[in-house]
Amino acid sequence: MTVPAAEPLKVADTELDSRLFLGTGGVPNLATLAECIEASRTSLVTVSMRRVSADSPGSPLQVVREAGVRVLPNTAGCFSAREAVLTAELAREALGTSWVKLEVIADEQTLMPDIVELLDAAEQLVDAGFDVFPYTTDDLSVARRLADLGCVAVMPLGSPIGSGLGICNPRAIAAICDSLDVPVVLDAGIGTASDAALAMELGCDAVLAATAITRAEQPARMAAAIARAVEAGLLARSAGRIPRRETALASSPFEGLLGS
Amino acid sequence: MTIRVNGEPTGVDDPITVHELLLRLDLPRRDVALAVDGAVVPRSAWEQTTLGPDAEVELVTAMQGG
Numbered sequence: 001m002t003v004p005a006a007e008p009l010k011v012a013d014t015e016l017d018s019r020l021f022l023g024t025g026g027v028p029n030l031a032t033l034a035e036c037i038e039a040s041r042t043s044l045v046t047v048s049m050r051r052v053s054a055d056s057p058g059s060p061l062q063v064v065r066e067a068g069v070r071v072l073p074n075t076a077g078c079f080s081a082r083e084a085v086l087t088a089e090l091a092r093e094a095l096g097t098s099w100v101k102l103e104v105i106a107d108e109q110t111l112m113p114d115i116v117e118l119l120d121a122a123e124q125l126v127d128a129g130f131d132v133f134p135y136t137t138d139d140l141s142v143a144r145r146l147a148d149l150g151c152v153a154v155m156p157l158g159s160p161i162g163s164g165l166g167i168c169n170p171r172a173i174a175a176i177c178d179s180l181d182v183p184v185v186l187d188a189g190i191g192t193a194s195d196a197a198l199a200m201e202l203g204c205d206a207v208l209a210a211t212a213i214t215r216a217e218q219p220a221r222m223a224a225a226i227a228r229a230v231e232a233g234l235l236a237r238s239a240g241r242i243p244r245r246e247t248a249l250a251s252s253p254f255e256g257l258l259g260s
Numbered sequence: 261m262t263i264r265v266n267g268e269p270t271g272v273d274d275p276i277t278v279h280e281l282l283l284r285l286d287l288p289r290r291d292v293a294l295a296v297d298g299a300v301v302p303r304s305a306w307e308q309t310t311l312g313p314d315a316e317v318e319l320v321t322a323m324q325g326g
Contacts, residue, residue, distance in 0.1 A: 023326030033324075048325020051266040051318065052288055061291055061322050076325050082298075089300045090320050094293035161326065188326075210326030 006234055009206050011183050012099065012131040012152040014070075016043040019200070020230045021072065021185060022223070023210020024060050026162075032219050033060055037067040040213065040223035046072045046101055049091050061095075072133065074101035079114065081121035088125055100125060101155070102134040111161040115142055119149070126150040135187050138172035140179060147182045154180060155187035155208065158199065162211045164191030170202055177203030192222070193229035200233025201241070263315040274313070279306040281317065292321045 008015040022042040027033045037045060045064050064071050073091035078084040081104060088100040104121055106114040113136050125132045132151040136142055143154045156176055159165035166189055167173055177184045183206060186199035190212040199207050209226050216222035254260075261274040265285065272281060278301055282289050294301050295318045301309050311317065 024324040025326035027324055046326060047322040049293075049320045050323040050325075052292055052321050053266065059291065059322055060324050071322070073322060074325055086295060086298060086300070087320075090293040090295060090318075091322075092293075093300050093302060094291055094321060208326075 006231060009183060011205075016070070016206075017041075018043040018227070018230075019206040019234060020196070020227050021046065021206060021208035022213065023208055024214065025076075025210045026214035027060075027219065028214070030058050030060060030063050032214075034063050034067065035220040036213055036223040037063070037069060039220040040227045042069060042227070044070045044072050046074050046208070046210070047095075048074055048076045049087050049094070070099070071095055071097060072099050072101050073097065074103055074135075075121075076103045076105075078104050079106075079117070080104065081117045081124065084117070084121040085124050085128075088121075088130055089128075092130070098129060099131045100133065102132050102151075113137055113157075115139075118142075119145060122146055122149050122151055133185065138169050138176065140172065140175050143176045143180060143184075147180050151182065153183040153185050153205075155185045158186050158189030158195065161188045163189055164212060165189055166191050166195040167198055167202070170198065173199065173204065174202045177205075190226070193225040195229075196226045197229040197233035197236070200230055201237050203237065206230070261313040263311055263313070263317060265317045266319055272311070275310045277307055278309045278311065278317075281311060282306070282319075287319055288321065292319055294319050 008017050009019050018041050020042050021044045022040050023046045075084040075087040084104045104114050104117040106112050122132050122134050133153045134146050134151050135155045138156045146154050158167035184204050185206040186204045187208045190209045196207045207230050213219050213223045262269050262271050297316050
């Protein structure tokens, strides 16, 4: 049989061919970023918004444009709704996109979302016409509120940003996937390819990976591995896995055994 | 007068527009966005927007980030 091509991801009235979002944080240089974009076959690349300075390293924008992929600016580093809304407005002005990955963190140690500020910022940005992709916890009630506010997707964390611990609470992620109508993008915590496959098997619509790729010993190789894992996980999900059993179930027939 | 540009105290002519400030300080004007006192000033308003004393100017662009 021919394996059907994966359906594109539909989000914010747009079709994305790839279900792997690539974060550019931690990439050692722009040449490596270009290799990672190519190897990941991603359609969407995140960037942060930072002050212009004379000694700034090169902007990833040129690389992103040459690769022909969409850009998703984030509000990383914001601690309040006020900061996040201003950062999103600056991103829209600078980059000409209404898409924003909304991050409002509670503190620099855990990098966990501040839910009160997150919900406030999400509401303001939706009202201002943004397509909001909020980074959130794996709490279903919060994910549901974000979807109800009009966010175009929700992005629950698998484990803390940059930790590479994978998906610490797979049942919580599955519950969010089962309950929401908007796309669910597993964000944060991916360590290697199998984590991305699990996310898709749990029902996620896409995966975002940054550190797992950019800080791997061979970033482009890991980008290719995670891209294939995302595809494999989606295919496995659609294939319908067998139920788990407490006991063995022979796969070879008992009929016709020698001596029977 | 003294204003702050990305947090740095900066002496500039009074009056000065946003557009003139970027030229004077040789700051990039492509792929950037600018806020004055916490509000975005769209590119189309740079030539008309005059900065007052103690203005807080933020100029940002896209960098690496997850």
